[in-house]
Amino acid sequence: MxxxxxxxxxxxxxxxxxxxxxxxxxxxxxxxxxxxxxxxxxFRTNLAEGSSAQASGTMSGHQVDSIFDGNPDTYWCPEEGTEQVTIEVDLKAETEFNLVVLQEHRYSQRIEKLELEVQQDGEWKPLWIGTVVGYKRICWFDKVTSRYIRFKITESRWCPRISVFEVFCG
Structure with missing residues (x-):
């Protein structure tokens, strides 16, 4: 619940x-x-702490690593008008997890559809598909082990703003 x-x-x-x-x-x-x-x-141990990421697009001043800094005032976003974008997260080591927590920047609800994928054996495999992030979206699924997570925003209004990307094993 x-x-x-x-x-x-x-x-x-x-x-x-x-x-x-x-x-x-x-x-x-x-x-x-x-x-x-x-x-x-x-939710005690954020497995994404110290991770790095690359985005398919970034607006100046809103770097993608902002999604890991724990500061609610910072966020990543692509160039204005971008409605579809991909972020590839490197956890720095093979990690077992079953929860990804996403949050859009304050008072924002721009993401309408998203997908999560993990890289296993050199291939991207679907992990979770959903809608609306807004204040908080907890994506839960069967436990997987991977070093890489791909977060795809497939539909959004204007340009999405992500302030939190966390990974947990519960």
Whole structure:
């Protein structure tokens, strides 16, 4: 449910009513604590930290490595008017993962369709296809091992702006 809501550019509405004491029931609090710990553990180690990338196009002042810097004020984007673009990410080593987290720059929702691919045995293989990134998109799939990930924006409005590209194994 978390991946479908927060990971789907939405909010995670818990709908936990207070009991007759005006408190959240102990069982609900315990489950929320477990959920919080699972989320923290899953997203603790960003495997893309220290990675490099190459983009098929870049606007001056918005370099592609900005997607790894953890700064919400920086972002990568192609030249104005570009609606389709590819980023190839080098994780620097063969890495096992099953989650890619993407975020567009603040208040932006320009990406309409995207694809993720991994390079295995010298060939690009499809990994995940989806729509809309916006605030956050968590792409989850069966675990794979690869050094290279290709992020293809196949449809967007004007020019997309990506501020976050993270990789995790959960």
């Amino acid at each position: 978390y991946y479908g809501s927060v990971g789907g550019n939405a909010t995670f509405l818990l709908n936990l009513p207070p009991d007759k004491r005006g408190l959240i029931h102990e069982n609900d609090r315990a489950r929320l604590s477990e959920l919080g710990e699972a989320i923290r553990n899953t």
